[in-house]
Amino acid sequence: MIDIHSLTFAYPHASPLFENFSLSLARGETWAILGPSGCGKTSLLYLLAGLRLPGDGTIQIDGELLARPRPRSGLILQDYGLLPWSTVRENVELGLRVRKFYGPDGKHTPGNYLPKDNVDHWLDRLGLGEVMDKFPAQISGGQRQRTAIARTLVLEPDLLLMDEPFSSLDAVTRGDLQDLTLSLCVEQKLTLVIVTHAIEEAVALGGKILLLGNAPNRNARVFGNPNAGKSGQVHHALCDLLWKEMQHETA
Amino acid sequence: MKQRDVLLAALGLVIVWQIAATIVNRPILPGPWDVCVVFFKELGNGLLIHFGVSLWRVTAGMLLSVLLAAPAGLAIGASKTANRLLSPIIYLLYPIPKVVFVPVVLLFLGIGDAAKIALIILILFFQIVVLVRDQAVGIPPQLLQSLNSLGAGRRALFRFVYLPASLPAILTALRQSIGTAVAVLYISELFATKYGLGYYIYYNGSTLFNYPAMYAGVAAMSLLGLGMYFGVDWLERKWCRWKFVN
Numbered sequence: 489m490i491d492i493h494s495l496t497f498a499y500p501h502a503s504p505l506f507e508n509f510s511l512s513l514a515r516g517e518t519w520a521i522l523g524p525s526g527c528g529k530t531s532l533l534y535l536l537a538g539l540r541l542p543g544d545g546t547i548q549i550d551g552e553l554l555a556r557p558r559p560r561s562g563l564i565l566q567d568y569g570l571l572p573w574s575t576v577r578e579n580v581e582l583g584l585r586v587r588k589f590y591g592p593d594g595k596h597t598p599g600n601y602l603p604k605d606n607v608d609h610w611l612d613r614l615g616l617g618e619v620m621d622k623f624p625a626q627i628s629g630g631q632r633q634r635t636a637i638a639r640t641l642v643l644e645p646d647l648l649l650m651d652e653p654f655s656s657l658d659a660v661t662r663g664d665l666q667d668l669t670l671s672l673c674v675e676q677k678l679t680l681v682i683v684t685h686a687i688e689e690a691v692a693l694g695g696k697i698l699l700l701g702n703a704p705n706r707n708a709r710v711f712g713n714p715n716a717g718k719s720g721q722v723h724h725a726l727c728d729l730l731w732k733e734m735q736h737e738t739a
Numbered sequence: 740m741k742q743r744d745v746l747l748a749a750l751g752l753v754i755v756w757q758i759a760a761t762i763v764n765r766p767i768l769p770g771p772w773d774v775c776v777v778f779f780k781e782l783g784n785g786l787l788i789h790f791g792v793s794l795w796r797v798t799a800g801m802l803l804s805v806l807l808a809a810p811a812g813l814a815i816g817a818s819k820t821a822n823r824l825l826s827p828i829i830y831l832l833y834p835i836p837k838v839v840f841v842p843v844v845l846l847f848l849g850i851g852d853a854a855k856i857a858l859i860i861l862i863l864f865f866q867i868v869v870l871v872r873d874q875a876v877g878i879p880p881q882l883l884q885s886l887n888s889l890g891a892g893r894r895a896l897f898r899f900v901y902l903p904a905s906l907p908a909i910l911t912a913l914r915q916s917i918g919t920a921v922a923v924l925y926i927s928e929l930f931a932t933k934y935g936l937g938y939y940i941y942y943n944g945s946t947l948f949n950y951p952a953m954y955a956g957v958a959a960m961s962l963l964g965l966g967m968y969f970g971v972d973w974l975e976r977k978w979c980r981w982k983f984v985n
Contacts, residue, residue, distance in 0.1 A: 537888050557888050569885025573903045573981045582899065583889040589898060596890040623981040636885075643889065 489515040489647070489679055490536065494545035497528075497535060505531050507704040508545070513696075515646070518673055518680040518716060520694025522687065524734060527700040529683040530651055536681060537563045537649050549647065558647075559587075559598045562640030566652040568632045570624040576635050577620040581607050583643040610638040614668075630661035637669070641676065648673065650682040654689065666692050670716075687730045691723050692716065699733055709733075769951045777951040778958055789939040790959050796852055796935065797924050797967065800859025801913060807860065808867035809909050813901050815868070816875020817893075826872070833869060837861045838923055841930075850931035858927050859920045867912040874908035875901055907982060910975045914968060921964040936960045 490513040498504035505528035513519055521529045534540040535547060538557040547554040549561070557563075570579045588603065590596040611620050614634040619627050624635070633653055640648065650669070654662040670693060673680045684690050690697050697711040713726055753771045760770040769777075778786070815821045815829075840861060848854035878900060886900055928937025936956050944953035976983060 534884070537884075539884050539887055557890065559890050561888065563885065563888035565881050565885055567879070567881055569882055571882070571900070571903070573906075573979065582886075586886070586889050586891045586895050586899065589895050590890070590892070596892055596895070623984050625981065626984050639889070649888075 489513055489517075489550060490681075491548045492535075492545070493548070495535070495542050495547065496544035497531060497540065497542050499531075504543070504704045507706050509705050509708065510545075511698065511708040511710075513679065513681065515679055516673075516677055518670070518693060518695040519682070519698060520690035520696075521681065521683045521698045521700065522685070522690040522694075522730065522734070523700030524702070525685065526703070528703055528705055529685075529700055532700070533563075533649050533651050533681065533683045536647075537561055539563075556595075559596070559601075559643070560645050561647040561649060562643060562645035564633075564636045564640055564648070564650045564653050566655055568624070568636040570632055570635055570639075572624055575621050575623055576616055576627065576631075577607065577611065579624070579635050580611060580616070580620075580638045580642055582639055587643075604644075606642055606644075610642050614638045628661075629657050630665060633657065633665055634668075637665075637672070641672065644676075646678060648678045648680045650680070652683055652685065655684070655686070662689075669693065687727050687734070688723075690730065691726050697726075697730065699730065766950050769954060773951050774954040774958060778955040781952055781955045786939065786955060786959055789934060789936050789956070790963065792934040793924060793928065793936040793960070793963055796855045796928075797859060797920055797963065799852075800856045800920060800924075801863060801967070803856065804860045804863035804867055805909055805913070808864045808912075809871050809905060811864075812868040812871025812908075813875050813897065813905055816872040816905075817897070817901055822872070822876065829865065829868060829872075833865045837865075838926060841923075841926060845927075845930060855924065855927040855932075855935075858923050862919050862923055863912070863916045866916045867909055870908040870912040871905045874905045878904055907975065907979050910971050910979070914971045917964055917967045917971070921960060921967075925960065936963065 490511075492509065492511045495506045495509040496504055497506045521532060523529050531540060535542060536549075536554075538554050538561070541555065549558060552558075563569075571582065574582065584603065584607070587597040587601060592599050592601040611617050614637060616631065616634055616638060619631055624632055627635070636653075648669075653669075654665050657665065666689065669680065669682075672678065680693070682689075682693050684693075691713060693716060694713055695716045697713055699709045699711060701709070711726065711730065715723065756771050760768050815825050837858070841858060844854050844857050844861070848857055882900060883896060886896055891899060924935070925937040925940070928935035929941050932938050936959055940953055940956035940960065943949045943956060
């Protein structure tokens with residue numbers, strides 16, 4: 489589904505984060521991107537979202553060159569990205585309102601887009617019915633993140649990109665939302681790419697784990713994790729391995 | 740702020756006024772009751788027309804200021820290049836007391852309403868531009884990126900982020916500027932006009948020496964400023980409900 493080919497990327501006046509970096513992600517897979525601070529995790533996610541463009545090399549999704557945000561990709565950020573002046577319901581509707589604003593122009597909105605009123609479905613599915621008339625400041629962190637997820641799923645994406653989405657939540661809420669994310673990925677046949685700095689979260693969510701090291705990243709170091717989402721000894725072994733690898737990277 | 744507290748504060752000020760009038764005990768400071776009686780009597784004798792003319796001038800000035808300054812502030816705040824090019828100009832012009840331009844504006848625009856409204860615009864424009872620009876610059880980039888990922892381009896960002904985000908700044912600028920706008924209105928109505936509260940106050944105080952009527956005009960001008968202040972508060976509660984949820 490996603491083909492990153494010979495990617496080179498650097499911010500202006502800084503050394504490159506990626507140099508001749510290649511990676512392929514198949515449809516329906518769940519990927520976790522792990523690595524120390526400053527290694528380029530979030531930059532890679534933003535590149536996949538079309539919010540940054542490669543300096544060299546290409547990123548293709550479903551065979552199409554990625555040159556701008558793609559209508560069928562959903563991005564969820566750590567601080568939720570909710571509009572503080574809009575209610576939960578209005579935030580969930582936001583993507584639909586943006587699409588209505590432009591119409592099916594094939595650029596901001598898919599050319600074959602037909603408006604669909606599935607807001608109530610996602611409000612109910614994510615347990616937001618009772619707070620739908622409240623503003624983001626009036627609800628908990630977990631509910632805000634559920635709102636951000638609902639806002640993305642309303643647009644029926646096929647690719648879900650998440651940037652440390654649960655890092656500011658308490659352990660119980662984080663666990664609940666991790667389970668919810670995995671079940672939604674299966675239910676909606678989503679490809680998931682999640683950036684995290686927590687090894688446990690990467691192991692819990694990522695069927696494949698991409699470990700980035702100190703920049704520039706040239707080779708993709710991928711760890712298979714067939715038991716993602718399940719508990720057991722295998723998790724601990726993989727956690728230990730990743731922990732050692734990360735220590736090695738930061739040493 | 741509770742309405743009861745505002746009413747109590749108003750009552751306190753009226754009491755202080757009455758005490759001052761009693762101590763001074765001269766026609767140049769009549770008591771609040773005397774002014775109140777004259778105020779209602781004068782409403783039928785032209786005060787209402789003067790009030791209406793001043794209200795029209797200040798409202799037109801405020802509306803035009805918002806229509807001109809808010810898009811300018813948004814455009815400057817949303818574009819790094821525009822901000823870099825235009826902010827130094829605003830920096831130089833903002834601190835200049837605009838009231839010194841009264842003669843210049845009168846010379847250019849004549850003695851009609853246009854000059855008076857232009858003076859109000861001159862003052863409010865910079866207040867609104869600066870506050871809206873700062874608000875637009877301060878919008879978290881993550882919020883914009885999040886909207887970008889939903890398909891929003893520049894136009895949608897203005898519609899769904901910059902505009903609603905700047906609304907509180909516009910209202911704050913208006914609230915901060917109402918006092919100055921009404922003061923400038925008073926000064927501009929001293930020149931070459933026969934209508935407006937500024938003319939009414941000056942004419943009764945300096946020509947007719949009708950001090951109770953003069954104070955009735957002062958009260959009307961205060962009510963004008965106060966009414967606009969409450970109006971902006973009301974709009975903020977209606978349009979920016981999210982600011983009051985906690």
